Amino acid sequence: MRKPFIAGNWKMHKTVAEALELADGLRESLADVATMDIAVCPTATALHAVSEALAGSNIGVGAQNMYWEEQGAYTGEIAPPMVKELAQYIIIGHSERREYFGETDETVNAKIKAALAHGLTPIVCIGESLEQNEAGETVSFVRSQIHGAFAGLSASDAQKLVLAYEPIWAIGTGLTATPESANATIRTAIRDVLKALYDEETAEAIRVQYGGSVKPNNMAEFIVMPDIDGALVGGASLTVEAFSGIIKNAVAALNG
Ligand code: PGA
Numbered sequence: 001m002r003k004p005f006i007a008g009n010w011k012m013h014k015t016v017a018e019a020l021e022l023a024d025g026l027r028e029s030l031a032d033v034a035t036m037d038i039a040v041c042p043t044a045t046a047l048h049a050v051s052e053a054l055a056g057s058n059i060g061v062g063a064q065n066m067y068w069e070e071q072g073a074y075t076g077e078i079a080p081p082m083v084k085e086l087a088q089y090i091i092i093g094h095s096e097r098r099e100y101f102g103e104t105d106e107t108v109n110a111k112i113k114a115a116l117a118h119g120l121t122p123i124v125c126i127g128e129s130l131e132q133n134e135a136g137e138t139v140s141f142v143r144s145q146i147h148g149a150f151a152g153l154s155a156s157d158a159q160k161l162v163l164a165y166e167p168i169w170a171i172g173t174g175l176t177a178t179p180e181s182a183n184a185t186i187r188t189a190i191r192d193v194l195k196a197l198y199d200e201e202t203a204e205a206i207r208v209q210y211g212g213s214v215k216p217n218n219m220a221e222f223i224v225m226p227d228i229d230g231a232l233v234g235g236a237s238l239t240v241e242a243f244s245g246i247i248k249n250a251v252a253a254l255n256g
Contacts, residue, residue, distance in 0.1 A: 002204075002205070002206075002207045002229045003035075003036065003037055003207070003229075004035070004036045004037070004207075004223060004229050004230045004250065004254065005036065005037040005038075005039070005162060005207050005209060005229060005230040006036060006037075006038055006039075006209070006219075006230045006231050006233065006246060006247050006250060007038070007039040007040070007041060007062060007089065007091075007123060007164075007209065007230070007231075007232050007233070007237075008039070008040045008041060008233050008234075008237025008238075008243050009041045009064065009091060009094070009232055009233065009234050009237060010022075010040065010041060010042050010043065010046075010064075010237060010238060011043075011064070011096070011234060012043060013043070013238055014042065014043065014046060014238070015046070016045060016046050016049050019042045019043075019046035019049060019050050020046075020049055020050065020053055022040075022238070022239070022240060023040065023042075023049075023050045023053040023054055023059075024053060025240035025244075026038075026040065026054075026059060026240055026243060026244060027053065027054060027057045027059060029240055029244040030058065030059060030244050030247055031057070031058065033058060033247055033248075033251060034058065035251060035254070035255075036230070036247065036250065036251060037060065037230075038058060038059045038060065038247060039059065039060035039061060039062050039088070039089050040054070040059060040060075040061060040062070040237065040243075041061070041062035041063060041064050041089065041091055041123075042061070042064075043064065044063060044064070044065075044078055047061065047063055047083075047086040047087060048086055051086045051087060060087075060088045060089060061086065061087045061088060061089070062087050062088065062089030062090055062091060062121075062123065063078070063083045063086070063087045063089070063090050063091070064090075064091045064094070065078075065090075065091065065092075065094075065097060066078050066079065066080055066082075066083045066090055066111065066114070066115075067079055067080075067111075067114075068080070068107075068110040068111050068113070068114035069114075080114045080115060080117070080118040080120065081118060083118075083120060084118045084119060084120055087120070088120065088121055089120065089121045089122075089123055089162075090111075090115045090120045090121070090122055090123065091122075091123045091125065091164075091232075092108055092111045092112055092115065092122045092123065092124045092125070093107075093108035093111070093124055093125045093126070093149070094125045094166075095125060095127060095166060095168045095171060096171075099168075104148075105144070105145060105147075105148025105149065105151075106148070108124065108148065108149055109148055109149060109150075109151050109152070112124060112149060112153070112161065113152070113153070116153075116157050116160060121160060121161075121162060122160075122161050122162065123162045123163075123164055123209070123232065124149050124161055124162070124163050124164065125163075125164045125166055125211070125232070126142055126145040126146065126149065126163060126164070126165060126166070126190075127142065127145075127164075127165055127166040127167045127168050127171075127211075127212070128141045128142060128167055128168065129168045129169065130168065130169035133167060133169060138167075138185055138189065139185065139188055139189045142165070142185060142189035142190065143189050143193050146189070146190055146193045146194065146197075147193070147197075149161075149163075150194070150197060155198040155199065155201075155202045158194070158197075158198055158202050158206065159202055159205045159206060161206060162206070162207045162208075162209065163190060163206060163207070163208045163209070164208070164209040164210075164211045164232040165182060165185060165186050165190065165208055165209070165210055165211065166210070166211035166212050166232060167182070167185075167212050168212075169212075170211075170212025170213050171211065171212050171213070171234065172213070172234060172235060173212075173213060174213050175212070175213060176212055176213045176214070176218060177210070177212065179210075179221045179222050179224075179225045179228070180225070182210050182222065182225070182228060183225040183226065183227045183228055186208050186210075186227040186228060187227050190206075190208055190227075191203045191204070191206075191208075191227060194206060207229040207230065208227060208228065208229055209228070209229060209230045209231050209232045210222045210225075210228045210230075210231050210232075211231060211232035211233070211234070213235075214231040214232075214233045214236060214246060215236045215242065215246070216236065216242055216245030216246050216249050217249075219231060219246045219249045219250050219253070220249050220250065220252070220253035221253075223250040223253050223254060224253050224254070230250070231246065231250075233246060
């Protein structure tokens with residue numbers, strides 16, 4: 001059984017004071033949720049404060065990016081052991097990092113290996129652009145991203161990953177894939193490939209989140225899909241009301 005997992009990606013939002021206010025509010029609002037994994041991913045500058053504020057709670061903490069080297073002359077980067085001090089999760093290969101900061105399948109793969117070597121759980125983002133979607137290239141493109149991400153990983157390492165399938169055209173746009181089409185892509189472009197690369201057990205063990213304009217009012221229809229195990233939430237993770245609404249609606253949908 002895959003435990004549902006909803007994570008909030010705060011992107012480049014919130015000062016430390018603002019991040020603490022949100023973390024404190026979520027801690028209180030979500031204290032009763034036990035059937036689902038929850039995490040928030042603040043900016044690097046707020047990681048320390050937020051990880052202290054959420055210590056001992058049911059809300060985990062993730063970073064949004066890191067480099068793969070242990071340490072060294074890499075101005076502006078943070079290293080896996082630094083993230084590990086403050087977080088359990090690490091978002092890798094978000095489409096914004098691929099688009100604006102030159103991330104490739106190769107850098108994503110190197111970061112995944114570094115994360116696993118340090119006991120961090122990678123949340124690896126994949127998904128097609130609007131052009132690819134309209135050209136009917138979604139499945140082949142997402143498959144190629146899966147091959148790139150998992151290159152050189154053993155089955156036992158592969159099972160430690162969380163994937164976030166995020167059609168790029170649905171991120172921050174208010175548009176979403178339909179739950180049925182997201183589920184079909186996850187099945188044919190992700191789980192079928194993992195089954196071929198590894199085995200059925202591995203393909204069925206890996207949690208796959210949906211991402212792209214997830215809101216309190218549409219979470220339920222995604223979480224009930226058989227291959228969707230949660231969500232990676234951007235804009236709607238920035239207020240207590242919206243993010244706790246998403247989680248509570250997901251819990252209710254799964255209980256109902
Ligand atoms: P969004 O972002 O929820 O604002 O569309 C999702 C994401 O980028 O992970």
